[in-house]
Amino acid sequence: DGSPIGFVTQSNADQIWVLLAGFLVFWMHAGFTMLEAGSVQHKNAINILFKNMGTVAIGAFFYYLFGYAWAYGTDNLIMENDIPQPNEGSFRFIGSGNYALNQETNETRHSWFFQAVFAATAATIVSGAVAGRINLLAYFATASVLTAFVYPVVSHWIWATGGWISMFQFDRADSIFADENGCGMIDFAGSGVVHMTGGIAAFWGALILGPRLGRFDADGKPVDIPPHNITIQALGVFILWFGWYGFNCGSTLVFDGPNASKVAVTTTLSPSTAILTSIVLSRFIAGHFDIGMVLNAALGGLVGITASCSVVDDWAAILIGFISAFVYVGGSKLVLFFKIDDPVDAIAVHGFCGIWGVLAAGIFSTNELIQSAYSSAEMCEGWGSPLQFRIQFIGVLAIISWVSAMMVPFYLALKAINFLRVSAEFEETGLDMSEHGGKSAYTGEPMTPQHESTKVT
């Protein structure tokens, strides 16, 4: 409790470190907001601001009431000789207990904060992909379901003690891969848990909603709908990258300089390489230096390294970033090929690069770094081996299956009651007009004529 004399305890420092990292993750919500607001049309800017402000609130509120309980509550553990053990039943799948933090002390409360800002991230990823046509309340319902239930279950599987594919088992002998000396799925900061979950929910949302009016012409050819403010979009990317240092480095969960430093380096090298790669790619694919491609490739490089940021060598981080750029560009083309309209490329960035990130952790992770990152005394045979890749692959399939199984019926139900999408008239006028009181995000005189005279053209 902060006595002014003596030395700092490790547990005290752990808490402060996680809080500071959590502040940065909170700040990522500003990044998503600016990125998305800049990316959409002028007439939908308020709608984005409103949605994302609401996402943070919904995320905090529902994760407080239910989400944290279903992710990390331990009431449904089985006690064997007074030692808690994962049972083969419910605790493998979902947590229980500690609803509304009713079992929490101040010593562990930092953990809720950090996990809560993560949860809201998964939801906010969706908001960009469905921008410009989703009904506001339908989106809020989506965000609620994601933060209260869908995301917590995924995080339980992979990050909770005893989750069926978790690295954090009480006893590795309990692992479902124990026969093969395997441990669990490596997803250090959440390429899978957070980004894939958001990306797949975004995919189904965008698909079931259908494209914005005019996004494809009569022949089905895509028509570009340009962002209304690329400066703000770029600001969003810088905010996200800055916040990502909290997201990845903070996922050490302890005040641990060496591992956090390791993470900071890979979290710099991967997006940097993705940027350089995309600069070249954009020159050859788009025929010019495409800003949108570079901004999204930076994010793709960040998503790609997130699962393995603590467990791969530098050269692997560079290679992961390099490939992330291709995965993003290819993913984006693929989404468009299937006539899915994703205004901010969230599916390609978070979904595709998220999958790549989880698989890459199975390919490039080294035993030594995993031992250090997971403070593990035992060595598991599977690391860096075909088995580990198989575990990662199973994790990818599990996340895809779970999120799809939850979100597809959900979206279809909303669609069936005609609640999912705004009317064509509203969409054309713009959501700022129709849902937000006939306001525009911008007002003012036309661009200052008094300067036009001195303008150099």
Add this chain to the structure above:
Amino acid sequence: DGSPIGFVTQSNADQIWVLLAGFLVFWMHAGFTMLEAGSVQHKNAINILFKNMGTVAIGAFFYYLFGYAWAYGTDNLIMENDIPQPNEGSFRFIGSGNYALNQETNETRHSWFFQAVFAATAATIVSGAVAGRINLLAYFATASVLTAFVYPVVSHWIWATGGWISMFQFDRADSIFADENGCGMIDFAGSGVVHMTGGIAAFWGALILGPRLGRFDADGKPVDIPPHNITIQALGVFILWFGWYGFNCGSTLVFDGPNASKVAVTTTLSPSTAILTSIVLSRFIAGHFDIGMVLNAALGGLVGITASCSVVDDWAAILIGFISAFVYVGGSKLVLFFKIDDPVDAIAVHGFCGIWGVLAAGIFSTNELIQSAYSSAEMCEGWGSPLQFRIQFIGVLAIISWVSAMMVPFYLALKAINFLRVSAEFEETGLDMSEHGGKSAYTGEPMTPQHESTKVT
């Protein structure tokens, strides 16, 4: 002094923690600036930027020369048997000594930094309420008086050792409430000290200045003057919330994980609840999902929890946020009812929700949490009791009285010499033109015609 061997001392960590939190509070000035710049008309944007950049400088400079001395200087303590004691005279009211940090060592300098960025916050709250018509130099004079004197006195009362209503008395037997076993006023991070002080100064400023031209029509009915850039306004709110984690969590003043974590959770729950409440409220009151109401309700929820962030249970934080939304909305309507023009709703957000925050600390605080937050060995009878509410109420009245007594004559004097408000002509043209060299914040060609052809409408 940072020896590379050995362990970290608590006092070293305390300093670093307060610095980090102070950086975040500094960053809040960017938040106020963006919030206010976005909220005003296009023609007054430069003026806001200029004012707020000046506010930071004025705040730092005058708080360095005088403010810190008058807040925390101890030259006018009385020594009894070599033990410092608050005297009944000057030290109860104001500090003295340590002007220009002349008694400071590097070991305590972090404290000045943290308090200085707080001081400037109180001033910057005013700048929004008086936007669009105040004379620039009159505003700078206001900021100087607030940061050098008005705010330091309030902070002395409530936060300094021996301040007449302070929780940090050398000896609780000295408390003016000692007869009743009461302690002092609970205002952990400054709902009263900072936000009420700023909000009340804003109230008198806006009232005495009068409304912007055209803000009320001939019948006295308010005419909406829309913000010129809501995206930037929303960015400001995100910055403020992010910085608020430094403002509230850093007010532990020590590297104290459990208490800081407690604060982070309440500082998340209250604004989140306020946002959700305001979403519903705006739908029913305004008839649409009003972005301005939601953005300001978020701030109201933050202001509301600031006094009690470390001393209330989670459910109380939620309730405080819920009520904050009503207090903000009601306050905003009340201000308008009295024909006061507050372009950014600073009076409702900081003044009204500040009052609510101080009172809420008297209602919802628990003995156990107060003991933890204030590292207090003794128990005071008044906690959570009618007495504590009375102490809080006295604090509210004292702040209102002091700030009003200082600022009303000040504004009236400026008005008497015709120095307070710009001319009607300047106001109509816009302050950017009249005071800032005939410039506009924005120039450029009209919105790009080449994209209009592909625009979907």
Add this chain to the structure above:
Amino acid sequence: DGSPIGFVTQSNADQIWVLLAGFLVFWMHAGFTMLEAGSVQHKNAINILFKNMGTVAIGAFFYYLFGYAWAYGTDNLIMENDIPQPNEGSFRFIGSGNYALNQETNETRHSWFFQAVFAATAATIVSGAVAGRINLLAYFATASVLTAFVYPVVSHWIWATGGWISMFQFDRADSIFADENGCGMIDFAGSGVVHMTGGIAAFWGALILGPRLGRFDADGKPVDIPPHNITIQALGVFILWFGWYGFNCGSTLVFDGPNASKVAVTTTLSPSTAILTSIVLSRFIAGHFDIGMVLNAALGGLVGITASCSVVDDWAAILIGFISAFVYVGGSKLVLFFKIDDPVDAIAVHGFCGIWGVLAAGIFSTNELIQSAYSSAEMCEGWGSPLQFRIQFIGVLAIISWVSAMMVPFYLALKAINFLRVSAEFEETGLDMSEHGGKSAYTGEPMTPQHESTKVT
């Protein structure tokens, strides 16, 4: 490695502190980007965003491969009796070894991260000065050369163990000023190493490129080309100041509350004084309250204090800020007098104020503070003496000479192959059109007519 029991080691805390500070320095890249994007014309905004996103990537990548090795690699130290000693040959001038961090452990990796984000800063300073007419690939080549080689050599001289003018010599008896009891050059956080290096590279770039079309009229009189978004420009300055707390305080390189606090105070007082000074100056020189002058003076005050932030008294920090405002304003006029076009005044802010900062450290530093800041047991005669000023002056000349010797031939070579500047046609159309796929950073309907009716003018 973050054991949950026990106490925090100093070395662990040092790493975390440097990481946190490094995150803030990374964030400065967002500041430069917004500052520059806002400062240029509407038609070149995407180009700035693209360049600065690329700068971070190039900086990280090349500093990883080569830069860090040439700055801090120690393979070319001479071992004398198993004790490493600077030789009079290569190690005085440049480091070697540890390419691609091949000798790094996780315990020292935080250092690379911190230095890498610094390196990219030196490059990004150039990007503003050459905005609006440089060929994108020519700029990327410039950034590569700067971060891989030119900047690392400067940082080796001044910050590496054994650099010929470094304060961090293994043995002060090795100093080239040892005969006079002098030590090395004081440049705590890099007024010289970072800002002068960037500023001088910016100077030659702007000079050799020539001014933007229309920047000077037929009579050679400067024609104002106004910034296109001053709100975003101001946001950039706030981001930079916020990040500067990481830049300066983090340069303690250890978790050291007292010295970091000292730095935070001077890093607040100097820019604050520069702002106040420039407010008065702008009123008298420009005849109005000039926002551009105030924003740049704030940066000038930050650059000016960077070398001496840990080693001067508060009054000196104030004086340094005061003079910085004059240095910036004078420098800006001088640059214009020589018909050099610097769209963001980077030469005046970083070059001139950088020189001033290095010299100021020789004038105002005190022995006591230097001992504390550099954890030095020995006392060097030269501190606060004519000798120290001479050392600083030699450092300034050395940086100017080195950067000029590298960059002038580099720019001239690019010019000779007609690769340096875009065509006049492209420049007139704007780089966003010509290099970035015919896009504009902004699209949308003209400013909302529906609000014009309620607009108060």
